[in-house]
Amino acid sequence: MAEITSLRSAVQRLILDGDTVALEGFTHLIPFAAGHEIIRQRKSDLTLIRMTPDVIYDQLIGAGCVRKLIFSWGGNPGVGSLHRLRDAVEADWPRALELEEHSHADLANAYVAGASNLPFAVMRGYAGCELPAHNPTIRTIVCPFTGEQLAAVPAVRPDVTVIHAQKADRKGNVLLWGILGVQREAVLCAKRSIVTVEEIVDKLDAWPNACVLPAWVIDAVCEVPYGATPSYAHGYYSRDNQFYRAWDGISRGRDSFNDWIDHYVYGVADFEEFLSAASLKPRKEQL
Template identity: 60%
Template sequence: MKEKIVSLQSLIQHYVQDGDTIAMEGFTHLIPFSAGHEIIRQNKKELTLIRMTPDLIYDQIIGMGLVKKLIFSWGGNPGVGSLYRLREAVEKGFPNPLQIEEHSHAAMACAYQAGASGLPFGILRGYTGTDLAKENPDYIKWINCPFTGERLAAIKAINPDVGIIHAQQADKKGNIKIWGITGVQKEVVYASKKVLVTVEEIVEELDDKQQGIVIPHWLVTGISAVQKGAHPSYAMGYYKRDNGFYKSWEDISKDFDRFSLWMKDNVL
């Protein structure tokens, strides 16, 4: 598409394909729920999802049977409990079997950074004394430092087909501004082949008085303005986290029929 700023429907329709590897990041803050819901509505299938902390939006996409693999470093409903759609997919293969590739937070950040830097792998000490390397031999290897001889873990770089984030603002040129907790959003943007951004608002010019991260327009594939696009997570300066919804998801997601009815009424 020639236009960079488009509707959410067009953004997902043109840039997300069946079978894509997708990273939707946001660390408790600015989680791109609206983009995830549009992926569900358009029934994008056979997806590989990547996220440091899969929470409710990934539970929803997995529960709808659209995911074949999850690459992650922690999965749960923050402060509440399990993700029951994720859990049932892993334990019972319902509604579809789910492959999992588990890492530590540090390793995921390292792999994103490697991908953003154009390197084939990242290096860390964090896997020493754990079984994660043994469980993921295709993605974690042991190497010796050429300077000290120290044994270190190498983790394969992450380069998603599509990186999706939510931010507070974009200007009309397509530059993006984020402030508050950012997690690994910047790394995902630089590591991904295509970058899709939903924002709370489009402004004439980004405010240089507010500290934050500015993502240049030339990195961004497409933008859509979606108010409350991160709800029920929060967007600093715009709205607070909906803690009540996170608590209610515990009961909604436990039963597949109740989950399906909720998705029909609220997403589909």
């Protein structure tokens, strides 16, 4: 059952060194505040999962929190490479990084399998593709009904999933809308979960067929306004494209990256202070 608590307390209690952690979000609702808190608490030896690791994963990798990355695409969206990710892979800085690469369809189906309490996902895919030769978790099985050869991958089952959403009520039920990736499935397949939200309200006022995560599948709900910045939260604020462009320069060099992390993550008490220090607080949209 969800407990409404601070982000600092949730990360301290629910994310342990060595855990497998999924921080999911697609285009918007990316849990930057939670990622910063993981860095600030110096969590280590994490295996991170995400379909589309972007800037927050670059920061976690550059800060030395990550041992392994399971993913299906990685980059600074609309800009280019993740330079801290590249440095970890190419030069083992600040530590060696193990990679496990999948296709989007593969990883999305693996989340669904985990959420469905199935041992693996099965799909048509990878025909004529070289990726299975580089990823031993991608196997081939024969359909018992048709004899067709299909691809199979293990279900995703993180120790902890972290997502950001728009609203929660005071019982811990969570409402999210807009472009959704695998946030729902990522929560349902995890042993523990943390949801940061823009606001906690008396009533969700959810419409029919809305995506509502019930309190009984969530461990912690944390009110963190603007917690997806510099990504966006549909209905609340826009994406800060200038930050994504600026990150390309900040992250290219180890010294410039360390200076930024020291000042804007380690050097502040929480995400609210980060937003103020970095002058990133966006204007709220009219709901």
